[in-house]
Amino acid sequence: MNPIPIITAPFAAVTFVGAGPGAALHLTLGAFHALQGTDVVVHDRLVGAQILALIPAPICRIDVGKVGFGPSTSQAEINAIIVAEALAGRRVVRLKGGDVGIFGRLDEEIEALEAAGLSFAILPGLTSASTAAAAIGQGLTRRGRNRSLRILTGHDMEGFAEQDWRGLAQPGEVAAIYMGKKSARFIQGRLMMHGADPATPVTLVENVSLPEQRVHSGTLANLAEIALCASGPAVILFGLAPRRAALALETLQEARA
Numbered sequence: 001m002n003p004i005p006i007i008t009a010p011f012a013a014v015t016f017v018g019a020g021p022g023a024a025l026h027l028t029l030g031a032f033h034a035l036q037g038t039d040v041v042v043h044d045r046l047v048g049a050q051i052l053a054l055i056p057a058p059i060c061r062i063d064v065g066k067v068g069f070g071p072s073t074s075q076a077e078i079n080a081i082i083v084a085e086a087l088a089g090r091r092v093v094r095l096k097g098g099d100v101g102i103f104g105r106l107d108e109e110i111e112a113l114e115a116a117g118l119s120f121a122i123l124p125g126l127t128s129a130s131t132a133a134a135a136i137g138q139g140l141t142r143r144g145r146n147r148s149l150r151i152l153t154g155h156d157m158e159g160f161a162e163q164d165w166r167g168l169a170q171p172g173e174v175a176a177i178y179m180g181k182k183s184a185r186f187i188q189g190r191l192m193m194h195g196a197d198p199a200t201p202v203t204l205v206e207n208v209s210l211p212e213q214r215v216h217s218g219t220l221a222n223l224a225e226i227a228l229c230a231s232g233p234a235v236i237l238f239g240l241a242p243r244r245a246a247l248a249l250e251t252l253q254e255a256r257a
């Protein structure tokens with residue numbers, strides 16, 4: 001086999017790398033190479049064990065994980081860590097779950113690097129929404145159904161996040177809602193208040209891509225109850241129902257073996 005040319009901006013002081021939703025299957029080749037050729041990996045909690053296992057033993061790992069709404073390394077501390085490591089001359093991979101540019105506080109960390117005069121590169125990863133849609137056998141957009149896709153967070157620094165509920169309540173709209181479990185009742189209430197059809201399909205995909213993956217499907221009318229069923233990280237696909245025929249990738253692999 002011909003060697004595959006990988007372009008990973010090897011001279012960046014810090015490379016932001018998206019790890020994908022958890023399974024090694026979804027790590028990009030570029031991300032894999034970046035993890036092999038670095039001195040230190042600063043990673044989040046949502047970076048799964050399958051991915052961390054691919055980091056060679058001598059490479060230093062710094063866990064700056066945050067547990068849900070619980071205690072965490074502050075953003076200021078994370079910024080200070082990556083800046084200090086890079087200024088010390090170590091090549092840094094800043095590894096984040098999913099895609100680095102989606103609810104990953106990427107810009108805040110880039111600004112800290114810029115303030116310190118440090119270079120950076122970005123290797124995007126597969127975000128949980130696209131992997132969740134694949135898991136239920138659906139496209140995130142569809143001709144004649146939705147011309148746009150909304151990516152929302154269920155909460156922000158002020159608490160439950162307000163959104164354009166009136167727009168999202170229109171027939172055919174599709175949204176991927178991140179961090180939406182705790183705010184599911186709020187989201188349900190807001191959408192119904194703005195006239196969304198209670199029969200709109202809603203699918204919550206938990207632990208996307210991992211052996212613990214679970215698909216909980218229902219309608220807007222029981223979104224709050226569905227959310228109570230999930231214990232792991234979950235993305236809510238508003239406006240999409242699972243297709244019966246969609247098989248888990250593991251199932252396909254088993255069938256071929």
Ligand SMILES: C[S@@+](CC[C@H](N)C(=O)[O-])C[C@H]1O[C@@H](n2cnc3c(N)ncnc32)[C@H](O)[C@@H]1O
Binds near residue numbers: 022129179
């Ligand atoms: C801080 S955001 C990070 C999102 C990440 N950058 C991405 O692109 O997927 C964390 C949220 O992403 C979603 N998430 C991350 N990993 C997931 C997974 N394996 N399964 C389902 N949802 C996941 C959940 O909504 C979780 O609360």
